[in-house]
Amino acid sequence: MSEQLNVPTMAELMAAGKTPDILFWVGSAGSYDDRAKKITKAFVKILNKAGVNFGVLGTEESATGDLAKRAGNEFLFQMQAMMNIEVLNMYEVKRIVTCDPHAFNCLKNEYPGLGGTYEVMHHTQFIKQLIDSNKLDIKESDYKGKQITFHDPCYLGRANSEYNAPREVLGSLNANLVEMKRHKATALCCGAGGGQMFKEPEKGDKDINELRTEDALKTNPDIIATACPYCMTMMSDGVKVKEKEAQIKVMDIAELIASSQNL
């Protein structure tokens, strides 16, 4: 069904003697996770629609190493980082955009110390720029009057103090934005960070994503908006646990924008 997705790889571009303006860092989740792949595609549709000159690394991309780092494996992290930096520097990459706040944080803050300095953006920041510069024109959208609540990803919000871009992008949908009680700097983690996504949680009273979903449900949303592939998994699972998947959708901001444009 992926009709006309235009996704040039850096290798192809280089062979054609071209350098793109930005590199889209797809990330492991965005490449392999079935739900996250939809976010990836939605974002590519936006890039295509706005005529952005971008490239991906494709099979030359490897995990950022962020997960290994937070799990304590500094060796593995630095190996991954140095391999990736070699590739990125070979292509003379200057600007990177990614849909994964963990990759965003790692590339932006932790790669420079190892020789990889780039201008790194989160996709919500990038989409905001596209809207601000009229490359993306969001008129009437299906989301008008819909109740949307936004879950701040820790690694975009608290870790890098970006609270506005996702909200401004959502604002362009003319939807009814409602904040959860814990939001922005005090937002509750979805429970996936620090490697938790890949293991069973320690013993407790409940899972973190359930508690976060309860936060969201209190706002009576039609849609829970996320901006991170891991948050997506956690919030979707939470909504399932609460048996609300018939009424409430969990959607990434890129998906909301793409679908509002009928992309």
Added chain:
Amino acid sequence: MNYLPNIIFAIALIVGLGYFAKNVKKLVRNIKLGQDVDVSDNKSQRWKNMANIALGQSKLVKRPVSGFLHVVVYVGFIIINIEVLEIIIDGLFGTHRIFSSVLPEAVYGFLIGTFEVLALLVLVAVIIFWIRRNIIKLARFWKPEMKGWPKSDGNIILYFEMVLMTLFLVMNATDLHFQDMNSGNIISQYIAPLFSGMAEGTVHFIERAAWWLHILGILTFLNYLYFSKHLHILLAFPNTFYGRVNNKGELNNLASVTKEVKMMMDPDADPFAAAPEGAEDEVPEKFGASDVQDLSWVQLLNAYTCTECGRCTSECPANLTGKKLSPRKIMMDTRDRLEEVGKNIDANNGEFKEDGKQLLGDYITNEEIWACTSCNACVEACPVSIDPLSIIIEMRRYLVMEKSDAPTELNNMMTNIENNGAPWPYNQQDRLNWKNE
């Protein structure tokens, strides 16, 4: 003339300050047990942080009720030090209310009047604090780590302040000379009638007693600090200065690892080459932290600064969902272990003698370490720029790189990254498959 009171006062002062100085020295020594870190960067941001966070209490007021009450106590504490200065001069030189004869009466009255109002406000604030802790039982003060000493410590401080403030007001109320001035006795004039029926000698005795108890109380309080969470009134300043200045998401890149990784990745490196000059006597690097000496001195300063307020824990997603992890406990454990190591050094002529214990395992369990989502909520919430997450990460590093002791699922995840460049067992060649699906 009778110099006895002056002499006793001088001795009390010397003993009080001397013991305090001794403990401060110990404190500095213990903090220096930590690894060196470079904190010479971002000078202007650091000064700003100290001014805003410690002096301006900007993070405290994010919780308006406790924030406001804390500001009252804090301002009261700072201002009342001027009063203490007068007490010290009076005590040493046998004068009485020396400032009243130096300053114009109206100025003196204004000053003391301000102190009296603050003393009353502090009294009220402290009583509300006490009620929150003991009657309303705010959840964050009733976590498992807040049993025993931490709990009584919190209350002892409150009692201390109640008594000190009361003594100050009684001292003023029974000071006939001061009451006669009728300037600045804004609050104490209402207490004075309580003593009006008494003989002048008795009132004078009460005044003297309150004066002595007040200053001795202050000296005791000063020395109590070292043993208490109240150390934060001093350490909040250096701690906010040396605290985190970069993005919260940024974890340091271990330089020792960089060295080895570069060597591994360098195709020209000769693995059998002789170690470079001087490398033989280099202590083999330990990755991560299992005990306090492995942490940085800033992390140890963090531990001494912790006020045990529990704001971190009350925001921690792991703790909120009933897991064992409590970032406050991480800080308290670190301080307890550091104190233990310090005592060990004192008992063994300045040398640490192996005691078969360490921070990780004996104080902090693996279960706590692995429950963290690295969400930074604790770092954000802390009113004095403490970073519990950095300690958790150092311990994970130790567990993974020194002990290969990570939960199995995480090991699988890491093996996948190593083999496939992704946390899942998928082939790197399939990375772009989404494009055509």
